[in-house]
Amino acid sequence: MLADAAKAQEIFHATLRDAAQLAANSEAPRDRLWFFRNARWRCLEAGEQGLQAEDVDLEQDELAVSAPSQIEKLEPQQLAIWISGAPDPQRTALALFYLDEFSYRDLLSVTELKPQELSKLLCNGRRQFQAWLDAVVPVTQP
Amino acid sequence: MSAVQLSRRDQILIHCAPFREERVDDRALRTALHHARKSEALAVQQNFDKAAAALVQAIPIPPEITEWVPSETFIAPARPAWKKYAQNPVFLATGIAAGVIAVILIFQLIDRLNRFPGEPTARRLLTTAASTHSVILDPVKTNAGALGDYFFMKHRLAHYDVPSEFADLKTLGLRVFDDEEGQRVAQVWAVEKKMQFFLFPAERDQKTGAAKHFNGWRYIDQERWTGAVREEGGVCFMAAVRGSQKDLAPYVSKKRE
Numbered sequence: 001m002l003a004d005a006a007k008a009q010e011i012f013h014a015t016l017r018d019a020a021q022l023a024a025n026s027e028a029p030r031d032r033l034w035f036f037r038n039a040r041w042r043c044l045e046a047g048e049q050g051l052q053a054e055d056v057d058l059e060q061d062e063l064a065v066s067a068p069s070q071i072e073k074l075e076p077q078q079l080a081i082w083i084s085g086a087p088d089p090q091r092t093a094l095a096l097f098y099l100d101e102f103s104y105r106d107l108l109s110v111t112e113l114k115p116q117e118l119s120k121l122l123c124n125g126r127r128q129f130q131a132w133l134d135a136v137v138p139v140t141q142p
Numbered sequence: 143m144s145a146v147q148l149s150r151r152d153q154i155l156i157h158c159a160p161f162r163e164e165r166v167d168d169r170a171l172r173t174a175l176h177h178a179r180k181s182e183a184l185a186v187q188q189n190f191d192k193a194a195a196a197l198v199q200a201i202p203i204p205p206e207i208t209e210w211v212p213s214e215t216f217i218a219p220a221r222p223a224w225k226k227y228a229q230n231p232v233f234l235a236t237g238i239a240a241g242v243i244a245v246i247l248i249f250q251l252i253d254r255l256n257r258f259p260g261e262p263t264a265r266r267l268l269t270t271a272a273s274t275h276s277v278i279l280d281p282v283k284t285n286a287g288a289l290g291d292y293f294f295m296k297h298r299l300a301h302y303d304v305p306s307e308f309a310d311l312k313t314l315g316l317r318v319f320d321d322e323e324g325q326r327v328a329q330v331w332a333v334e335k336k337m338q339f340f341l342f343p344a345e346r347d348q349k350t351g352a353a354k355h356f357n358g359w360r361y362i363d364q365e366r367w368t369g370a371v372r373e374e375g376g377v378c379f380m381a382a383v384r385g386s387q388k389d390l391a392p393y394v395s396k397k398r399e
Binding site: 032079097102106115116120126129 | 197
């Protein structure tokens with residue numbers, strides 16, 4: 001969500017410290033989602049201190065059949081930077097969805113979004129990502 | 143692949159659909175996925191998502207983080223499911239209501255199992271027993287077992303025999319009277335425990351007129367009086383005593399030839 005390994009590490013440690021403190025007070029988090037929620041809020045706070053994503057209408061393209069082969073050509077860090085550049089809550093939705101850690105209900109719970117909102121954010125996110133892919137990794141004609 | 147028409151609701155859900163089936167934990171979403179299973183758009187979306195997720199998985203995790211993966215001790219142990227349900231007011235109220243209904247049904251079942259033909263008459267006679275004084279009875283001092291002949295000879299009451307379990311008990315007095323339904327009832331006062339015996343016609347089938355039979359002894363209790371009733375030859379016998387079933391049980395359990 002931050003595209004910054006050092007900040008992510010700080011947030012990770014801070015979240016663990018919080019959990020350890022709660023556990024020591026016999027108030028341990030009820031489930032693993034607590035860790036993701038806590039980390040998310042810390043990421044959002046950290047994100048507010050840096051450069052803010054501009055609220056612009058990004059270009060959108062229909063998902064292409066060739067998208068998987070285009071994605072294969074990307075570097076993981078490129079995707080991380082693209083997602084971290086998205087405005088929240090789209091950034092949260094995309095980051096948590098592609099983390100492939102959550103069920104549908106978990107996702108709604110952690111993102112604190114309604115199904116319609118999550119649906120719109122993911123749908124637009126995919127199309128914007130496709131448009132960006134087409135720009136960065138154009139499909140080569142056979 | 144074919145173009146599939148999906149409802150707006152299904153479309154909303156499909157956009158959120160995890161690409162791995164085990165992540166689908168919602169019934170509506172599962173239904174939407176079923177509707178869209180032949181749609182090309184879903185296949186393209188899922189391939190897109192798989193490729194993107196694979197790329198995310200390839201993002202290297204610094205060793206400083208992998209070394210710090212939290213242990214389960216930071217997470218509170220899951221409460222047993224029954225505790226969760228027990229604390230839910232809806233389940234609690236439903237459970238209490240179901241419990242009350244079950245108890246009522248059990249009581250009704252027990253009550254039904256204890257009923258026997260002639261029970262209303264026996265209950266009326268228990269009231270009579272509670273209000274009867276020996277002075278209103280004709281003094282007859284004999285063994286209760288000898289009264290069958292007496293009732294037949296003097297009052298033309300056939301089969302008004304005291305069962306063998308109570309036949310040896312000494313009597314103080316007796317009377318024969320018509321109850322409020324016009325039935326001939328014999329009432330006997332015994333010496334032992336101020337026990338009273340009642341002999342009355344068994345309940346009859348309204349269509350056939352035949353006596354309704356039942357086997358063995360049946361107990362009834364009312365206002366601190368207890369009666370043990372049995373039927374034989376179309377006549378019911380009831381031994382009534384002020385007390386509980388325990389007071390009659392020793393007599394009833396006696397087996398005599």
